[in-house]
Amino acid sequence: MIFGRAFEKIKQGLAKTRESFGKAIHAVLTIGRKLSIEDIDRIEELLLSADIGVEATSRLIEGLKRDYKDKKVEKPDQVLDYLKAELKRQLGAAPPGLTFAPSPPTVVMIAGVNGTGKTTSIAKLTRHFASRDRRVLLAASDTFRAAAIEQLAAWSQRLGVDIVHHRAGADPSAVAYDAVDAAVSRKADLLFVDTAGRLHTKVNLMKELTKIRTVIGKKLPGAPHETLLVLDATVGQNAIAQAKAFHEAAPLTGIVLAKMDGTARGGIVVAIHQTLGLPVKYLGVGEKAFVGALFAS
Ligand SMILES: Nc1nc2c(ncn2[C@@H]2O[C@H](COP(=O)(O)OP(=O)(O)O)[C@@H](O)[C@H]2O)c(=O)[nH]1
Ligand SMILES: [Mg+2]
The missing domain is CATH 3.40.50.300 (P-loop containing nucleotide triphosphate hydrolases)
Structure with a gap:
C-alpha cells in the first residue's frame, strides 16, 4: 500500500519523462505493426536517453527480448505495460520518507x-x-x-x-x-x-x-x-x-x-x-x- 503510493508519487514526478518516452515508443512502433528486434534496439536507445542507466536498461531489454521471443509482447502498449511493471517492481522496494530516531530529535x-x-x-x-x-x-x-x-x-x-x-x-x-x-x-x-x-x-x-x-x-x-x-x-x-x-x-x-x-x-x-x-x-x-x-x- 505504502509502496503503491510511493510509486504513484514517483510517477507524477516522472510526468515529463513519461510523456516524451511514451510518445517515442509509439513513434518507434507504428500502431498495428508488430514489434521487431530492430525496434527493441531503438527502445534500448530511448531508455538510455531517458537516463535510466546502462545497467537498468540492459536488464529491461533482456526481459523485453525474452517476452518478445515468447510472443508475450508484440505491440506498443504491451511494451509500455512491460516497462511500467518492470520499473514498478524495481523501484517498489524503496523505503519511503524519513527514518526517525528512536527518540527525538x-x-x-x-x-x-x-x-x-x-x-x-x-x-x-x-x-x-x-x-x-x-x-x-x-x-x-x-x-x-x-x-x-x-x-x-x-x-x-x-x-x-x-x-x-x-x-x-x-x-x-x-x-x-x-x-x-x-x-x-x-x-x-x-x-x-x-x-x-x-x-x-x-x-x-x-x-x-x-x-x-x-x-x-x-x-x-x-x-x-x-x-x-x-x-x-x-x-x-x-x-x-x-x-x-x-x-x-x-x-x-x-x-x-x-x-x-x-x-x-x-x-x-x-x-x-x-x-x-x-x-x-x-x-x-x-x-x-x-x-x-x-x-x-
Ligand atoms: N524547477 C525546480 N527548481 C528547483 C527545485 N528545487 C530547487 N529549485 C531551484 O533551484 C535553485 C537552487 O536552489 P537552492 O535550494 O538555493 O539550492 P542549494 O544551493 O543547493 O541550496 C533555486 O532557484 C530553486 O528555486 C525543484 O524541485 N524544481
Ligand atoms: Mg543553499
Missing part, C-alpha cells in the same frame, strides 16, 4: 553541490513536517556565503520555525554543534542541517562534511540519523558521479532528487537507485515555495 543532514536545491528541499521538508505538528529546527551550516544563511533564515521566518546560525565564514561544525544542543534543549522533533555545496576545493568540502558529521555524532550519539544528498535531476548521469563522491565523505542514507519537473530524463531515478543502492526518498517537482512538493510518504 531526529537529525537530518542535507548535502549536495551548490544550486542543486538543498535549501529549497529543506524548506519543503520543514513545511511538510511543521504542518504535521512536528517541532522543526534549522541549522545554517552553509556558512560559505552570507546569502545562504539569509536564505535559510528567511524560510525559518516564513515557516515559523527556529534557526540556529552564526556569522558568514563561521565554522559549519560549530553551528551544527549548537543546533544539536538547541534541538535537544528545545525538544525539537527534527533538525535539518543545511550545508555548503562549494568550498575552495572539493577536498575541503568533503573534509568539512566529514567533520560536521563527526561533531553531530559526538554531541548526539546515533546522529545524524539521515544524511540526504540533494541531486539535480536535470544534470543526468553526472548526478551519479556526484553521489559517489559524497557517499565516500559522508555515508548517505538517501537521495532527494530535485527539479524532476524540469527534465524528460527522469529515468535517473532508476539509475540512482540501482547503481548506488540508495533510496530516492523525495522528489522535488517545483521551484516555487512548496507547490508540487512530492513526498514519498
Whole structure:
C-alpha cells in the first residue's frame, strides 16, 4: 500500500519523462505493426536517453527480448505495460520518507553541490513536517556565503520555525554543534542541517562534511540519523558521479532528487537507485515555495 503510493508519487514526478518516452515508443512502433528486434534496439536507445542507466536498461531489454521471443509482447502498449511493471517492481522496494530516531530529535543532514536545491528541499521538508505538528529546527551550516544563511533564515521566518546560525565564514561544525544542543534543549522533533555545496576545493568540502558529521555524532550519539544528498535531476548521469563522491565523505542514507519537473530524463531515478543502492526518498517537482512538493510518504 505504502509502496503503491510511493510509486504513484514517483510517477507524477516522472510526468515529463513519461510523456516524451511514451510518445517515442509509439513513434518507434507504428500502431498495428508488430514489434521487431530492430525496434527493441531503438527502445534500448530511448531508455538510455531517458537516463535510466546502462545497467537498468540492459536488464529491461533482456526481459523485453525474452517476452518478445515468447510472443508475450508484440505491440506498443504491451511494451509500455512491460516497462511500467518492470520499473514498478524495481523501484517498489524503496523505503519511503524519513527514518526517525528512536527518540527525538531526529537529525537530518542535507548535502549536495551548490544550486542543486538543498535549501529549497529543506524548506519543503520543514513545511511538510511543521504542518504535521512536528517541532522543526534549522541549522545554517552553509556558512560559505552570507546569502545562504539569509536564505535559510528567511524560510525559518516564513515557516515559523527556529534557526540556529552564526556569522558568514563561521565554522559549519560549530553551528551544527549548537543546533544539536538547541534541538535537544528545545525538544525539537527534527533538525535539518543545511550545508555548503562549494568550498575552495572539493577536498575541503568533503573534509568539512566529514567533520560536521563527526561533531553531530559526538554531541548526539546515533546522529545524524539521515544524511540526504540533494541531486539535480536535470544534470543526468553526472548526478551519479556526484553521489559517489559524497557517499565516500559522508555515508548517505538517501537521495532527494530535485527539479524532476524540469527534465524528460527522469529515468535517473532508476539509475540512482540501482547503481548506488540508495533510496530516492523525495522528489522535488517545483521551484516555487512548496507547490508540487512530492513526498514519498
Ligand atoms: N524547477 C525546480 N527548481 C528547483 C527545485 N528545487 C530547487 N529549485 C531551484 O533551484 C535553485 C537552487 O536552489 P537552492 O535550494 O538555493 O539550492 P542549494 O544551493 O543547493 O541550496 C533555486 O532557484 C530553486 O528555486 C525543484 O524541485 N524544481
Ligand atoms: Mg543553499
